Amino acid sequence: MATYADKSHAQRMESDPGALYDLPDAQGHFGPYGGLFVPETLMHPLEELRLAYERCKADPAFQAEMDADLRDYVGRPSPLYHAERWSRELGGAQIYLKREDLNHTGAHKVNNTIGQALLARRMGKTRIIAETGAGQHGVASATVAARLGLECVVYMGEVDVARQEANVYRMRLLGARVVPVTSGSRTLKDALNEAMRDWVTNIDNTFYIIGTVAGPHPYPMMVRDFQTVIGREARAQMLERTGRLPDALVACVGGGSNAIGLFYPFIDDREVAIYGIEAAGEGIATGHHAAPLTAGRPGVLHGNRTYLMEDDNGQIIETHSISAGLDYPGVGPEHSWLKDSGRAKYDAVTDDEALAAFHHLTRTEGIIPALESSHALAYAHKLAPTLRPDQSILVNLSGRGDKDMHTVASRDGLVL
């Protein structure tokens, strides 16, 4: 990939390690990753979106509206919780959980949908569409659509519709139309394709709320900006609580929006180690996983260049994870850049490891985590004993596990 790489930033970082991180560039590139790989019909609408977003970003009234919604509707700031009992049991670093699971709708997703829905309204759009995997982003989109009185259509792979029934019902209660997607692998990537097809057809009145830090520019940047509230709060909370920054950050990575939201405000804090955790599914060696950063290679999908799971002919291959929210063959382009630049480390944990962490946190701390977040917890479980008790790990508890009751029960042979 080096032939296409914009090395300028990498070279600058090498020659001056203190240089502040300032990606993406004006065309949406994170080094060789990101960019704008879409059909011509979307090019001008994406330019309009970028300009509208930049106007809102600079507008104190928009920021004030957003802050008020995050406080009064979402319930921010979310707490920082010291998992003392769990930390003591592991006998190493102190583990702190950023409680995004306590947000309205149960996950970090709403931080982004609030921002994009306010932007949609400012742009005069009356209809919003979204793709969803686990259903959390679909629920968060349907929620803000209900509140702002916007029409809402959510695309969801047929496989995910079956394994996330409760969230499908929640979306319908909120007034959204849920469209099961039957093409391709019938999961999140196909839902994204279908949402793109809707958008290109209904571009005049429709705003596409992408749920993660992927897609064409400006989405990876915009979604990141909306999610960085997680890291900004957590950084201040850690300093207030412990008097210093954490030694390590851990977050799960599917598309990677909760992770980038936590990581971004710490990127220039070189002493803080950053770990992004992908889904190893049944094990990397089995091929049944969803870990493009760990076991994939760069390519172009869904509007950006990034690490992908693909075969030797460039066809995207089907992924597997126990958690629908991580079951995606690509990853946000900024993570690809953070991997190549070495600023963040990426690793993967299996379905079984994530499930063990799910049960462990539930029994030790009385917190039932989402299966997605359980991947981050499983890694923290391995990392903590390698650190000293005066060190700390900050884990993004990105969502709550209520939606996963059926999945976990069926693993234990139960039907709820």
Next chain:
Amino acid sequence: MSRIAQRFTQLREQGRTALIPFVTAGDPRPETTVPLMHAMVAAGVDLIELGVPFSDPMADGPVIQRATERALAHGVSLTDVLGMVSRFREQDSETPVVLMGYLNPIEVMGYESFSRQAQAAGVDGALIVDLPPEEGHDLVATMKAHTLDLVYLLAPTSTDARIRRIGEVASGFVYYVSVKGVTGAGNLDTDAVAEKVGTIKSLIKLPVGVGFGIRDAETAALVAQVADAVIVGSAIVSRIESLAETPELIPGSITDFLAGLRGAIDVVDD
């Protein structure tokens, strides 16, 4: 002069509008494609667009998505598609062939390797749906070095500034997407198409093909009044789909359909 430019020059001299069919390579089976290409040439088409199957065809409607899935079920790869063009060229050295598809298979093959192999196979150009000029400079340069044209899309949402910019980097022809939507969309507004094609022709010099939403002789004739080329995809592919279990009937059926379009277009040209 490239085979594509040569073909459009001839057509202009004859006062004719080009008819360009699109078929997905390997649909419904790999062995169907080359004989079908020859049959389409015999039916009077001027250039062939050959779809390269990709697992995630986000700009395509259900008809071409299903064609893609049929071809992928046989494992049809970009390398296989280049092989089909090579075999086509054994008997036809005149009809231009343009590959149409998505960027990722080319990324994986490598720009240089793709361009070299495509040239050797007798491909004349490529239209890469998800590669706008902003991201296309490296591939354009490599393809030009191998005398391949890079055909770009224009859309109802393209501003004058974008049309000019694309005119500077495109070669062969430009492909105007006549509707906001995916391939196979309905409701072609021919007045709006005429107006936009007029704008495009005032801004750039390349021939303008019009596609998306042309399904029969009537719409083909309407589009032929304003365009240099009429491009028909989903209407052909849905006929192929209906004969997927009896592929030996496909060339005849498609020939009849294309002959009807050819006749309607030629009436306009006369």
